[in-house]
Amino acid sequence: MKRVLPALVLICVTALTATACSDPTAGDGGSGADSGSGVPVDPTARLDGVKLTMWTAQNTVNAPRQVIDAFEKATGATVDTQAIPDLYEQNVPTKLASGDKPDLMFWQPSVSTLPFLQPRQNLLTLDKEPWADKLGDTERSLGVIDGKRYAAIVTSPAMLGVYYNKDVFRKAGIAEDRFPRSYGELLKLGHTVKDRTDAAAFYESGGDKWPLQWQMQLQLTDLDRQWWDGLNTNKEKWTDPVVVKAVTTYKDQLLGAGLAQKNYRTGTFTGSADALWNGDAGMVLNVTSFQTQLQAKHTTEEIDRRIGWFPVSNSDAAGLYSPDQTNGVVAFRTGDEKRQNAARQFLAFWLGPDYADYIKAMKIPSVQPAVDSPAGLPGTSLAQLKALPTAHGVFQAKAVVAPDTHLYLADMIYGKKTPEQVTQAIQDQFAQVAKAQGAPGF
Structure with missing residues (x-):
């Protein structure tokens, strides 16, 4: 992605x-x-x-x-x-x-x-x-x-959800059967990790940029099919207050609240896997390619001992498919x-x-x-398979154009754009491509 x-x-x-x-x-x-x-x-x-x-x-x-x-x-x-x-x-x-x-x-x-x-x-x-x-x-x-x-x-x-380090959660006193059921609860969980352990709550990959889109994506899952249909026919905009709020929440309540590692502006995708594995970060929000990294380096038994996964969206405990x-x-x-x-x-x-x-x-x-799926898959993979039937689609599966949200979010974390400017840039690119495609309404 x-x-x-x-x-x-x-x-x-x-x-x-x-x-x-x-x-x-x-x-x-x-x-x-x-x-x-x-x-x-x-x-x-x-x-x-x-x-x-x-x-x-x-x-x-x-x-x-x-x-x-x-x-x-x-x-x-x-x-x-x-x-x-x-x-x-x-x-x-x-x-x-x-x-x-x-x-x-x-x-x-x-x-x-x-x-x-x-x-x-x-x-x-x-x-x-x-x-x-x-x-x-x-x-x-x-x-x-x-x-x-x-x-x-x-x-x-790919399934989008939260990978977590089991040892970090144990140190923070977080029970693995009490996972968050909303984005607000996920942020509260992040504060628990931050306050009770030496680990960063989340690892963010500003250096690679593309994973920056996921925190925003989680917050857009309450938008219904009618809204997406409106977006695809130029009746709704990416500048909608709900999208601005999602970007602002990411900027202020996660990054601004110190819930990411200190080098989040230069963090990398491969670095996120190492940080989670070593317990330097409690959680990483990413898609299944993150798990592929883990499986390339570690056995199923090792992964099951150290890493877990749970789904969460803006207002429920469903994951997202991508x-x-x-x-x-x-x-x-x-x-x-x-x-x-x-x-x-x-x-x-x-x-x-x-x-x-x-x-x-x-x-x-x-x-x-x-x-049947093959035997011996890690528990993280089985959890994602279980979550797939009720998962929300990411915007790439709903919008007729998938704008480069991560690039504009990167501009924001580098101090070059406000949340409002991020959503305007997203809308401008979306409309440009939709018009080039001949989408109705553009």
């Missing part, structure tokens, strides 16, 4: 033609919107001599390795992965605008990011694929634009029907006969209720 929009805007305005930008799903791909979908595929049918190309980010180039190896062995096909240089979300549209196109690609399956691929024109529709109805309710809601599915959901969306580029895989219209069908077969294999083996190899929860 990092900076993606400025380059996407530039590409939409200057490279993808005015017609495409006026409607991000314009066109029918030349052969009908449902071309390449609906005809049953055998996941293990022979594909000798067929070569597919799959684009991934540099940090996820190995993510599909297990399924690729199994698919190649089962079918005789070849799947060549190509790592796109960072920043992935900026460089992918640039390559697509130049005419380069893969068969398959990781891409964030959210309403704010999927439209930049012009799915109706460029992607295969996947509504009738055999795995589509097997997804969990939250996963089923992802990858869909205007009622049509354009992305296979291969991993659960789509990212590792959740979705799209298949492109290449004009080569044999390759298009092979791409569909690859997805059917991934989410069909290979799925249990894939999630076991990746040590991740299942997106299909009928397929």
Whole structure:
């Protein structure tokens, strides 16, 4: 969940033609919107001599390795992965605008990011694929634009919640069965940690900037669907007092109240994991990629002894789900029907006969209720899986544009913007991109 929009805007305005930008799903791909979908595929049918190309980010180039190896062995096909240089979300549209196109690609399956691929024109529709109805309710809601599915959901969306150090909580006298049920209670918990231990209540990553958005996100969960619909049609604004209040609360009641570590302006994502593990911070608010850091360094047993996780929102104890580029895989219209069908077969294999083996190899929860998650997952992962069905969506899953809130929040913590100026900058960028996309009302 990092900076993606400025380059996407530039590409939409200057490279993808005015017609495409006026409607991000314009066109029918030349052969009908449902071309390449609906005809049953055998996941293990022979594909000798067929070569597919799959684009991934540099940090996820190995993510599909297990399924690729199994698919190649089962079918005789070849799947060549190509790592796109960072920043992935900026460089992918640039390559697509130049005419380069893969068969398959990781891409964030959210309403704010999927439209930049012009799915109706460029992607295969996947509504009738055999795995589509097997997804969990939250996963089923992802990858869909205007009622049509354009992305296979291969991993659960990241969960946003609070990671905490169990030893720090014990020293502070905090019972693990009395977690906060609102953002106000979370701040009170932070004061308890601050007052009773030597640890910082929260670790904030101003150096990397992108994690700064999460404290604001928690406070926007009471906004209903009508408000988000209004935002997406230019009837509501990011300058709404409730958003200004969220930014002000973060500035004054968390940072200003000394609840973050002293170097919060220069703190880093990797530093947050080390600080929590060592007990230098009591809590870190972040998404599942934070847990990935822990699992890369420590065993399940070690994590279970030291680290816990709980969900919380503005006025309840629900977590937030946050789509990212590792959740979705799209298949492109290449004009080569044999390759298009092979791409569909690859997805059917991934989410069909290979799925249990894939999630076991990746040590991740299942997106299909009928397929058990692998044994041996850390308690933090199981807690997130339990919280997913009732989770709120982050704004990236609700707004037609995901503005770079973290950049403007960084300006605030560096003393360059007030909360009101932060929300105005967010609104200005949101409106600019929405207008470029041709969103109604802009």
